[in-house]
Amino acid sequence: MRIEIVDDYQAVNRAAASHIAAVVAAKPTASIVLATGSSPMGTYQDLVARHERNAFDATRLRVFQLDAYLGLGREDRRSLYRWLAESFLTPLGVPDDHVVALPGDTTDPDAVCLAFDAAVREAGGFDLSVLGLGPNGHLGFNEPPAAPDSPTRVVDLSEESIISNARYWGGLDQVPRRALTAGLASLLAARETLLLVSGAHKHGILRRTVEEAPSPDVPASYLQVAANVTVIADRAAWDGDGAHLGSRSGDR
Ligand code: F6R
Numbered sequence: 001m002r003i004e005i006v007d008d009y010q011a012v013n014r015a016a017a018s019h020i021a022a023v024v025a026a027k028p029t030a031s032i033v034l035a036t037g038s039s040p041m042g043t044y045q046d047l048v049a050r051h052e053r054n055a056f057d058a059t060r061l062r063v064f065q066l067d068a069y070l071g072l073g074r075e076d077r078r079s080l081y082r083w084l085a086e087s088f089l090t091p092l093g094v095p096d097d098h099v100v101a102l103p104g105d106t107t108d109p110d111a112v113c114l115a116f117d118a119a120v121r122e123a124g125g126f127d128l129s130v131l132g133l134g135p136n137g138h139l140g141f142n143e144p145p146a147a148p149d150s151p152t153r154v155v156d157l158s159e160e161s162i163i164s165n166a167r168y169w170g171g172l173d174q175v176p177r178r179a180l181t182a183g184l185a186s187l188l189a190a191r192e193t194l195l196l197v198s199g200a201h202k203h204g205i206l207r208r209t210v211e212e213a214p215s216p217d218v219p220a221s222y223l224q225v226a227a228n229v230t231v232i233a234d235r236a237a238w239d240g241d242g243a244h245l246g247s248r249s250g251d252r
Contacts (some may be wrong), residue, residue: 001229003210004100005238009198013042016130017206017230018084020047021056023128023192030127031120033064033182034177035140036083039132040195043096048091053101058092062123064116066131067140070178071153073105078169080104109180110232113152117186120152126190133197137205137218141181145216151183185217188226195223197233203240206233 009235010248020043024030034040050056065081074081081101089099106112120126125149130137136158142150143158147215157177187193197206209220210231223229235241 001210001224001226001231002048002240003231003233005212005235008234008236009042012039012196012232012234013046016040016043016196017046017050018190019194019230019232020128020130021050021054024056024058024061026196027127028060028101031062031064031123031125032128033066033126033190034084034088034130035066035132036058036080036087037132038144039198040130041087042201043130043196044087044091045179045243047088048052051092056092058088058094060098061094062098062100063089063094064120064123064182065102067179067181068102069176070104070109070180074101074103076105102182104180109154113154113180116152116180116182120182126186127192129187129193130189131193131195132189133195133202133205133209133220134161135164135201136203137209138219138221139184139187140219141179142184142187142219144219145218146184146187147216148180148214148222149183149185151185152215153183155179155181184222190226191228192235193223193226193229195220195229196229199238200236202233202237206231206237209218 047056068080072079077100141155143155162175163227169175208218212221214221214224
């Protein structure tokens with residue numbers, strides 16, 4: 001696991017976008033799984049700016065949706081698919097048939113999860129995984145405790161995830177209680193992983209992620225034993241210094 005400490009959220013975005021651009025330049029048909037949430041939004045904006053200068057081409061990628069709220073279809077404006085579409089897929093021109101979604105409005109979630117893992121296998125696994133760090137150490141919605149061999153599955157959201165997502169929903173009682181998530185098994189097997197961490201509020205969980213022995217209680221801690229992982233964190237997250245709070249953008 002490599003840890004890159006950079007000044008602030010904007011520097012996280014630049015560093016992450018450069019990593020992603022390098023992976024995609026080396027393999028334009030790469031299979032990548034992408035988080036939503038605040039952490040990668042600036043990175044995606046940076047990639048869109050590169051695309052507008054003809055310096056980044058995502059049109060041959062195969063993009064996998066990391067997670068989805070159960071019960072919400074892809075057209076629902078609150079769905080994570082829609083967020084991914086608005087921030088990455090549409091501005092970068094990723095064709096629809098290059099996207100492996102997790103349809104949250106399915107009547108058969110178990111079948112959707114099996115099909116997702118089959119699609120990951122068929123793609124030969126993820127070349128790149130772009131992740132944010134949950135306040136409780138979750139990756140995607142692999143809530144603690146999560147075993148490192150967890151498949152893609154339906155999960156109950158933890159209290160901490162419900163609280164942290166309430167800002168996007170206009171209140172705690174509005175947040176869905178269940179979700180679909182790509183499993184830790186496929187995430188930990190990715191050939192390259194970027195974990196983006198920004199803000200002093202992530203300090204405690206970031207330190208647990210990189211310093212404690214890997215355990216189901218902090219699912220992200222298993223990244224210590226995965227191949228080719230780069231944590232890109234800003235100083236506020238690494239040092240726990242509140243001075244950098246407010247430097248983030250991309251919240252919605
Ligand atoms: C989002 C996701 C989550 C977030 C995590 C951090 O698709 O899978 O695991 O990455 O909760 O969220 P932010 O970046 O909003 O702090």
